[in-house]
Amino acid sequence: MDLELNGKTALITGGSRGIGKAVARELGREGVDVAIASRGMEALEETAKVLAAETGRRFIPISVDTSNEESIKAMVKIAADELGRIDILVNSAARVGGSGPAPKLAEITEEYFFEDMNTKVLGYIRCAQAVAPYMQQQGWGRIINLSGLAARQSGNAVGSIRNVSVAALTKNMADELG
Template identity: 35%
Template structure:
């Protein structure tokens, strides 16, 4: 075997701790997809900051995760829709764990409403604050610091609904479309040292799915290639890839993890 092949084989072998020595911040990290991503990052060697509006849930997960992995895991209360809380959150995380190398903008809300004309200004503003304003501010702050330190990664969790909006989720899908646009803009601004990518998440069996009509979802799923709703842990592979060294030439990308929903008629 030639030296070049040996080197290629060695490089292709998976690193069990690809995030060792790195610090990750996951918003909306105490439940759902954010919880799974936070767990996976710690298992892969990262120190992890878990943030959400309810600190108790963050503390509970942080305690369990630190015990299970031996990593430093911190808990933080923050409403990412509030500009001043976003600033404080980043400072708080970096004071406790050190500079943030990986930012996962996962926090999001999708409140229901009876009809489009019944959407209130308060609901509309709240949806855009959490899904767009928070990620914008946090990426702007963290990304600038990453550039100064020589590099980093940002991962946004968007929705396949940004490509398939319906009347029942229009403020939410419009906000996620804006998040997709931020991905392209920040990738340009903070490259080449900082990569910014997005997962277009499909329907997953998280807390939000409890309000869905299971029969209606089952009927719709028959038209999707994988014909089912995803399990939360199924977001992990894509998230670790986009945040990790294996995606070193990937930025500004939108990756659908949706059971083929966007590929369906």
């Protein structure tokens, strides 16, 4: 499939595995050079090596903690410097499975809730805030926020709130940024 992305660049958080890795692979197949970011550099380096070999595109591994604004700013600067620009941001980072099974309503702690929201929802906001000026200066860009099925399912109140928040954030970003 030709999505007319050949020669574009992308930054993907949560890019070392799962959906983020799959998106990175497909963008590479479309001719996009990709910076992949997550917490674990070892997994990132291996993913970058594998995807570059599969697609023939550049994959740049960058360590980031999306719960930390300074870490995000550093990630964006590295990506922009290495790629020359950032055309596409894919926000895919999240706590992998949290710290175990989803707590029931009576078991949810503020610490658990805020950690989950800080990593994903606030992380997506921080990434968009850091990347949007590049896109606005270029006159072109796309921001893609990956939510999750938990937005539509019961049994995980924090996951539902987190993913509904991402959907609302995405709508607001689209209205504001165009």
